[in-house]
Amino acid sequence: MTPEESTSAPAVIVGLNAVILAVTDEHPRVLTVSFPTGSPIEGGGRIEGAGGSAVRDGLPTGPLDPAGDRTLELALRRWVRAYAGIELGYVEQLYTFGDRFRDPRERSGGPRVISVAYLALVRESTIAGHLKARWRGVYEYLPWEDWREGVPGVLEGAIAPVLRQWLRGDREEAEDRRERAGVTFGLDGAPWNGERVLERYELLFETGLVAEASRDAGNATLRRAIGREMAFDHRRILATALGRLRGKIRYRPVVFELVPETFTLLQLQRTVEALAGVRLHKQNFRRLVDAGGLVEGTGLIEPRTGGRPAELFRFRREVLRERQAPGVGLPGAFRKGVDSSYTQS
Amino acid sequence: MTPEESTSAPAVIVGLNAVILAVTDEHPRVLTVSFPTGSPIEGGGRIEGAGGSAVRDGLPTGPLDPAGDRTLELALRRWVRAYAGIELGYVEQLYTFGDRFRDPRERSGGPRVISVAYLALVRESTIAGHLKARWRGVYEYLPWEDWREGVPGVLEGAIAPVLRQWLRGDREEAEDRRERAGVTFGLDGAPWNGERVLERYELLFETGLVAEASRDAGNATLRRAIGREMAFDHRRILATALGRLRGKIRYRPVVFELVPETFTLLQLQRTVEALAGVRLHKQNFRRLVDAGGLVEGTGLIEPRTGGRPAELFRFRREVLRERQAPGVGLPGAFRKGVDSSYTQS
DNA sequence: CTCAGTTATACTCATTATGAGTATAACGGG
DNA sequence: CCCGTTATACTCATAATGAGTATAACTGAG
Numbered sequence: 001m002t003p004e005e006s007t008s009a010p011a012v013i014v015g016l017n018a019v020i021l022a023v024t025d026e027h028p029r030v031l032t033v034s035f036p037t038g039s040p041i042e043g044g045g046r047i048e049g050a051g052g053s054a055v056r057d058g059l060p061t062g063p064l065d066p067a068g069d070r071t072l073e074l075a076l077r078r079w080v081r082a083y084a085g086i087e088l089g090y091v092e093q094l095y096t097f098g099d100r101f102r103d104p105r106e107r108s109g110g111p112r113v114i115s116v117a118y119l120a121l122v123r124e125s126t127i128a129g130h131l132k133a134r135w136r137g138v139y140e141y142l143p144w145e146d147w148r149e150g151v152p153g154v155l156e157g158a159i160a161p162v163l164r165q166w167l168r169g170d171r172e173e174a175e176d177r178r179e180r181a182g183v184t185f186g187l188d189g190a191p192w193n194g195e196r197v198l199e200r201y202e203l204l205f206e207t208g209l210v211a212e213a214s215r216d217a218g219n220a221t222l223r224r225a226i227g228r229e230m231a232f233d234h235r236r237i238l239a240t241a242l243g244r245l246r247g248k249i250r251y252r253p254v255v256f257e258l259v260p261e262t263f264t265l266l267q268l269q270r271t272v273e274a275l276a277g278v279r280l281h282k283q284n285f286r287r288l289v290d291a292g293g294l295v296e297g298t299g300l301i302e303p304r305t306g307g308r309p310a311e312l313f314r315f316r317r318e319v320l321r322e323r324q325a326p327g328v329g330l331p332g333a334f335r336k337g338v339d340s341s342y343t344q345s
Numbered sequence: 346m347t348p349e350e351s352t353s354a355p356a357v358i359v360g361l362n363a364v365i366l367a368v369t370d371e372h373p374r375v376l377t378v379s380f381p382t383g384s385p386i387e388g389g390g391r392i393e394g395a396g397g398s399a400v401r402d403g404l405p406t407g408p409l410d411p412a413g414d415r416t417l418e419l420a421l422r423r424w425v426r427a428y429a430g431i432e433l434g435y436v437e438q439l440y441t442f443g444d445r446f447r448d449p450r451e452r453s454g455g456p457r458v459i460s461v462a463y464l465a466l467v468r469e470s471t472i473a474g475h476l477k478a479r480w481r482g483v484y485e486y487l488p489w490e491d492w493r494e495g496v497p498g499v500l501e502g503a504i505a506p507v508l509r510q511w512l513r514g515d516r517e518e519a520e521d522r523r524e525r526a527g528v529t530f531g532l533d534g535a536p537w538n539g540e541r542v543l544e545r546y547e548l549l550f551e552t553g554l555v556a557e558a559s560r561d562a563g564n565a566t567l568r569r570a571i572g573r574e575m576a577f578d579h580r581r582i583l584a585t586a587l588g589r590l591r592g593k594i595r596y597r598p599v600v601f602e603l604v605p606e607t608f609t610l611l612q613l614q615r616t617v618e619a620l621a622g623v624r625l626h627k628q629n630f631r632r633l634v635d636a637g638g639l640v641e642g643t644g645l646i647e648p649r650t651g652g653r654p655a656e657l658f659r660f661r662r663e664v665l666r667e668r669q670a671p672g673v674g675l676p677g678a679f680r681k682g683v684d685s686s687y688t689q690s
Numbered sequence: 691c692t693c694a695g696t697t698a699t700a701c702t703c704a705t706t707a708t709g710a711g712t713a714t715a716a717c718g719g720g
Numbered sequence: 721c722c723c724g725t726t727a728t729a730c731t732c733a734t735a736a737t738g739a740g741t742a743t744a745a746c747t748g749a750g
Binding site for chain 2: 700
C-alpha cells in the first residue's frame with residue numbers, strides 16, 4: 001500500500017512538461033512544438049516537431065531519466081538545453097497532471113502517463129527560433145484572458161450567453177452554478193479575478209466551448225471552439241501557468257526575469273500588463289516600483305522612447321531583504337474588488 | 346524523448362503523500378504514521394503503522410492505482426478513506442517530490458520513487474485516533490516556526506549562532522549567504538516571513554541542523570538535531586505544506602475548513618494564529634473578518650468563553666463572489682515588513 | 691455582594707497604500 | 721514653433737492597517 005512496497009508496479013510513465021514563457025512586443029509568448037494528430041495514436045510529438053499532415057500545437061515534453069537525473073528540475077533543464085538550445089533561468093514547478101486518459105492512448109491499453117509541469121521564464125533576448133519549436137501568443141490559446149483593449153469580444157459575444165444558458169440549465173444546482181460563474185467569470189457584477197485562469201478554462205471545457213471538450217467522449221457536445229486548440233491537456237497546463245504567474249507577480253519580483261538587465265519603467269509596465277492582461281495607471285505604477293524600492297535608476301538614458309527620453313532602471317536586489325512580499329500589486333489589491341460591469345444583465 | 350514514446354521505461358513508481366492537518370487546542374496537528382528504521386531497507390511504513398523496534402514518524406503514503414484511479418486526487422481520497430477512515434474535505438495538490446535517493450533503497454537498486462504530495466484540511470471534530478495513525482503537533486517538527494510566545498528559543502539559542510558562522514564560512518559566497526540568511530531567517534534586521542517555511546528547513550538541512558542531514562551521505566556533519574525527525578523527506582513535505590497554507594490563508598478563506606460550522610471570533614483567531622505562528626491584534630482581527638464580510642453573526646451565543654459570552658459566527662459564502670482575494674491578512678500586509686530584531690548583532 | 695480576572699465588542703486615531711488625476715518637462719517631426 | 725508622445729513630479733480622496741482606549745458582560749474568590 002505504499003510506493004515503498006509496490007516494487008512490482010503496473011505501468012506508469014513520468015514525463016515532464018515545460019511552459020516556457022517570454023514577453024516580446026508586449027505580448028506574452030509560449031514556446032510550442034507540433035504534435036501529429038493521427039489517431040488512434042494521438043501523440044508522439046517530439047520537440048523536433050511536426051511529422052505528418054494534421055498537427056496540433058503542444059508544449060515541449062521530455063522524459064525523466066530515472067537512473068541519471070538527480071532531480072526533476074535538472075531533468076527538465078537538461079532536455080530543454082539539449083533539444084531547444086535554451087538555457088533556462090527561472091524555473092518553478094507548476095502542477096502534476098495525472099488524470100486517466102489524458103494521453104488518449106491509455107484507452108487502448110497504453111500506460112498511465114503522469115506529467116510534472118514546470119513554468120520557466122526567459123528574457124526577450126533568449127528568443128531565437130530553434131529547430132521546430134515556435135513561439136506563439138499565449139492569448140491565441142486563451143483569448144478571453146486579455147482585457148488590455150477592454151472586454152474581450154469573445155467574452156460578451158460567445159461565452160457569456162452560453163454561461164447564462166448553463167446557469168438556467170439545472171434547477172437543483174442553480175445556486176452552485178451561479179456562484180461558480182460569478183467567481184470565475186465575474187458574471188452578474190462579481191469582480192473579474194485575473195488569477196482564476198484555470199477555473200475559467202475548466203468551465204469552458206465543461207460547457208463545450210473549447211475544442212478539447214469534444215475529444216473527450218463523455219463530454220457535452222462542442223458548441224463553439226474558442227481559442228486555438230492544443231494537444232493532450234496542454235491548454236489546461238498553459239492556463240495553470242498563466243494563473244500561477246499572475247498570482248506570483250503580486251508578491252514576488254518575477255517580472256524581472258522577463259525584461260533585460262536595464263529597462264525603462266514603461267517597458268516594465270508593458271511587460272506586467274501583458275501578463276496580467278489589464279492596463280495599469282502609469283504614474284501609480286512608477287510610484288509602486290520606484291518608491292517601493294523594487295527598482296533603482298542607473299543614470300543612463302534611453303533616448304528612443306518616441307517622446308521624452310527615459311531613464312533606464314534596474315532591479316534592486318536589496319528589496320528581497322527589506323520587504324516581505326515585493327511584487328507589483330495589480331489592481332484589485334483593494335479588498336473591495338472592481339466591478340466588472342460587462343455582464344450586468 | 347517523450348513520455349508518449351518511452352513505453353519501455355525504466356522503473357519509476359508514483360506514490361501519493363498526504364499532509365492532513367487539523368487544529369486542536371490551538372495547536373496545528375498533522376496526521377502521522379510510524380515507519381520502521383531498519384537499514385538497509387529504510388522504509389516500508391504502511392498506514393497501519395509501526396513494525397519493529399526503532400521507528401520514525403512519517404506521513405501517510407499510498408499508491409496510485411494506474412488502472413483504476415481516475416485522478417490522483419481521487420486516489421488519495423480513496424486510500425485515506427480506506428486506511429484511516431477519514432473522509433477528506435478540502436484537498437489541494439502541494440508539490441511533486443522526485444529527487445534521486447529520496448527513498449534510500451534507490452541506492453541499492455530500488456526503483457525511482459516519485460511522490461505527489463497533497464495538503465488536506467480537516468475539522469477539529471474529525472480528529473479521532475484511528476488504527477496506528479496519530480496526530481502530532483506540527484511545531485514538534487518545526488519548532489522554529491512558532492512565534493506565538495515570542496522568538497522561539499531554538500532560534501536564538503541554536504540556529505542563529507550557526508547561521509552567523511555559516512555566513513562567514515565562505516569568502517566568495519559571503520554576499521549570497523548573507524542575502525539568503527536574511528531573506529529566509531530574517532537575520533540582520535530583515536523581516537521574518539512566515540511563508541518561507543520550506544526555505545528555512547532547507548537551509549537548516551544544508552547547515553546540518555536537522556537530523557535528516559546526517560542520513561544523506563554527501564552532506565555536512567550533523568551539528569545539532571533541531572526538532573523531531575521524520576522518515577524519508579517527509580519533514581520537507583511538511584514544511585512545504587505549512588508554508589503553502591500560511592500563504593493561502595491570506596487570500597483564500599481556507600481557515601473555515603478547520604473550524605466547526607459555527608465558531609466565536611476568538612476561536613477563529615486562535616486557529617489562524619496557530620497556523621501563522623504569530624499572535625494577532627484581537628480588535629483588528631474582528632474588524633477584518635466581520636466588516637470585511639468574511640463572517641456573519643448567527644445570533645446564537647456561546648456562553649462558556651471564560652469571560653463575557655460571545656456570539657457565534659459562520660462563514661459567509663457570498664464573500665467569494667464579492668471580493669477578489671478574501672483572506673485573513675496576516676501582519677506584514679503592510680509593504681514595509683516588520684523588523685524582527687532578534688538578531689540585531 | 692463586590693471585586694478581580696477574563697473575554698467580547700465598539701470606537702478612535704495616525705500611518706500607509708491605492709486609485710485617479712493635474713501639471714510640467716523633454717524629445718521628434720512636420 | 722506647434723503637436724503628439726512619453727517621462728516624471730505632485731496632489732487629493734479613500735481604503736486598509738496597526739495600535740490603542742473604553743465599555744460591557746460573564747465567573748469565581750472572598
